[in-house]
Amino acid sequence: MVAPTAKKLFSVTLRIWRQAGPQQPGKFVDYPAANVSPDMSFLELLDVVNDGLTKDDGEPIAFAHDCREGICGTCSCTINGKPHGPGKGIATCQLYMRSFADGDTIVVEPFRARAFPLVKDLVTDRSAFDQVQQAGGFISVRTGAAPDANSIPVPKEDADLAMDAAACIGCGACVAACKNASAMLFVAAKVSHLGLMPQGQPERDKRVLAMVQMMDAAGFGNCTNQYECSAVCPKTITHDFIARMNRDYAVALFREKFKPASNASGGAG
Amino acid sequence: MNLLGSLFSSSIGRKFLMAATGLVLFGFVTGHLLGNLQIFLPPQKINAYGHMLESLGAGLWLIRLFLLACVLIHIWLAIQLTLENRAARPQDYGVAHINRATLASRLMARTSIVVLAFILFHLAHYTVRAGHPLWSEHTFTLADGYTKVRDIHAMMVEGFSNVAVSVFYIIAVGLLSYHLAHGIGSMLQTLGLKNEKWTRGLERFAVAYCWGYFLLNAAIPLAVLGGFVKLHA
Numbered sequence: 001m002v003a004p005t006a007k008k009l010f011s012v013t014l015r016i017w018r019q020a021g022p023q024q025p026g027k028f029v030d031y032p033a034a035n036v037s038p039d040m041s042f043l044e045l046l047d048v049v050n051d052g053l054t055k056d057d058g059e060p061i062a063f064a065h066d067c068r069e070g071i072c073g074t075c076s077c078t079i080n081g082k083p084h085g086p087g088k089g090i091a092t093c094q095l096y097m098r099s100f101a102d103g104d105t106i107v108v109e110p111f112r113a114r115a116f117p118l119v120k121d122l123v124t125d126r127s128a129f130d131q132v133q134q135a136g137g138f139i140s141v142r143t144g145a146a147p148d149a150n151s152i153p154v155p156k157e158d159a160d161l162a163m164d165a166a167a168c169i170g171c172g173a174c175v176a177a178c179k180n181a182s183a184m185l186f187v188a189a190k191v192s193h194l195g196l197m198p199q200g201q202p203e204r205d206k207r208v209l210a211m212v213q214m215m216d217a218a219g220f221g222n223c224t225n226q227y228e229c230s231a232v233c234p235k236t237i238t239h240d241f242i243a244r245m246n247r248d249y250a251v252a253l254f255r256e257k258f259k260p261a262s263n264a265s266g267g268a269g
Numbered sequence: 270m271n272l273l274g275s276l277f278s279s280s281i282g283r284k285f286l287m288a289a290t291g292l293v294l295f296g297f298v299t300g301h302l303l304g305n306l307q308i309f310l311p312p313q314k315i316n317a318y319g320h321m322l323e324s325l326g327a328g329l330w331l332i333r334l335f336l337l338a339c340v341l342i343h344i345w346l347a348i349q350l351t352l353e354n355r356a357a358r359p360q361d362y363g364v365a366h367i368n369r370a371t372l373a374s375r376l377m378a379r380t381s382i383v384v385l386a387f388i389l390f391h392l393a394h395y396t397v398r399a400g401h402p403l404w405s406e407h408t409f410t411l412a413d414g415y416t417k418v419r420d421i422h423a424m425m426v427e428g429f430s431n432v433a434v435s436v437f438y439i440i441a442v443g444l445l446s447y448h449l450a451h452g453i454g455s456m457l458q459t460l461g462l463k464n465e466k467w468t469r470g471l472e473r474f475a476v477a478y479c480w481g482y483f484l485l486n487a488a489i490p491l492a493v494l495g496g497f498v499k500l501h502a
C-alpha cells in the first residue's frame with residue numbers, strides 16, 4: 001500500500017529481469033505500477049509490486065537490501081543501465097521515485113559480472129569481494145585493552161584521505177559499471193584506506209600483492225582507465241585511489257624481489 | 270612469484286607493461302616527428318640527420334629491435350587483456366549505458382588497427398622502399414662537398430606528392446593522435462603518476478600534445494601538396 005500523500009501520484013512500468021536460478025534462463029518481465037508517490041523510495045516501490053505479486057500467488061521479485069540508508073552496500077542492481085540508477089553518490093535504496101516521470105519504463109537488471117554469479121532475479125553472489133578482503137584487507141594487531149586514542153599520531157590529511165577510501169561499502173557497483181567488470185576501484189579503496197594509516201604500514205606490501213592476486217583469481221577483468229567505476233560509486237570514491245594502488249603495487253613488487261629476508265627461525269632458545 | 274612472472278601475469282603488471290611500452294612508443298613518435306619537421310629546413314639538414322641515423326649501424330638495429338619488442342608486447346597484451354575483459358562479463362546488460370568513458374577510450378582497438386596498418390605501409394614505403402626501386406639511387410651530397418647520402422628530402426617530397434598517400438598519412442596520424450588522447454592519460458594513471466592535484470594539468474598536456482602532434486604531422490604532406498616544400502635542385 002502507498003501511504004496517503006497530497007502529491008500527484010503517477011504510473012511507471014517496471015521491466016525487471018526474472019531468473020529463477022543460476023542455471024535457468026532469464027528474461028525481462030513488465031510490471032505496471034500505478035499510484036506511485038514521488039516520495040517513495042525505489043525499493044519501496046519494489047515492495048509494493050511484490051505485495052501485489054504475493055497476493056496474486058505470484059513469485060515475488062528477489063532483490064537484495066538491508067540497511068536502506070546507503071551504508072551496507074547490499075541493495076545492488078542496475079537501473080536503466082546504470083548501477084544504483086540515476087543520481088550521483090547514492091545507493092539504490094537512496095533512489096526516490098521523483099527521479100522518474102509519469103509513463104517511464106524503468107529497466108532493472110542484476111549486476112552482471114562473471115565474478116558475481118547470479119543467485120535469483122536481481123540478487124547476485126558478491127562473495128568474491130569477501131575473498132579479496134580476506135586476502136589482506138586487515139591489519140594484524142594484538143587484542144587487549146583499548147589503546148589510547150592518541151598514542152599513534154596520524155596527520156589530519158592522511159586521516160581524511162583514508163576516510164575517503166574507507167567510505168567504500170563494498171556494493172560492487174564499480175564492477176557492474178566497468179565494461180571489463182574490473183574490481184580495481186573496490187580493491188584500491190581497501191588497499192588505500194589501510195595503506196594511508198601508520199597501523200597499516202607493516203603489512204602494506206604484502207596486502208596489496210595478496211589482494212591484487214586474489215582479485216585476478218576471482219575472475220574480474222582488467223582496468224582500462226575509463227573511470228565508469230567512480231562515476232557510479234555511491235560513495236563517490238575517486239579513481240585516483242587506483243593510481244595510488246598501481247604505485248603501491250609496483251613498489252611492493254620490487255621491494256618483495258630485492259628486500260633481504262631474515263634467516264632467523266624464531267625466538268630465542 | 271618472480272618479478273617478470275608477476276609483470277606478465279598479474280592484471281596490474283600487464284597494465285604496467287602496456288603503459289611502459291606505450292611510453293617508449295610515445296617517445297619514439299615524438300622523436301620521429303621532430304626528425305620529420307626538418308623537411309622545412311634546407312635539404313641538407315634532414316639528409317644529414319638520416320645519414321647520422323643510418324651510420325649508427327649495429328646501434329640502429331638494437332634500437333629497431335627494442336622498438337619492435339615494445340610494439341609486439343603492446344599488441345600481444347592488448348589482445349590478451351581484451352579477451353579476458355570480454356570473458357569477465359559473459360552476459361551483457363539489456364540497456365547499454367555509458368557514464369563518462371570517452372569516445373577515444375572506447376575506440377582504442379579500432380584506432381590501433383589503422384595505426385598498425387600505417388606502420389607496416391610506412392616501413393614498406395620508406396625503410397624497405399618497396400615499389401620505389403629508384404629511391405635507393407637518389408643521392409645527395411652533404412655540405413662537406415663529398416659525402417654522398419640517401420636523399421630523404423626527395424623521397425618525402427615524391428612520396429607525399431601522391432595524394433592518396435598523403436590522405437592516408439593524415440588519417441593515420443589523426444587516428445594515432447586520437448589513440449594517444451586516451452593513451453597518454455591512461456599511461457599516467459597506470460604508472461600511478463596521477464593524483465587530484467596533477468590531474469587537470471596532465472589532462473591539458475595530453476590534449477595539447479595530441480593536437481600539436483596531429484597538426485605538425487599533417488603540415489608535412491599539406492606543405493608538399495601545396496607546393497611549399499619542393500624538390501631541390
Ligand code: SF4
Pocket residue numbers: 073167168169170171172173174175185186189229232233234235236237
Ligand atoms: S568502490 Fe564504490 S562502487 Fe565500488 S564497491 Fe566500494 S562503494 Fe561500491
Ligand code: FES
Pocket residue numbers: 064065066067068069070071072073074075091092093094
Ligand atoms: S540497503 Fe544498505 S546500502 Fe542500500
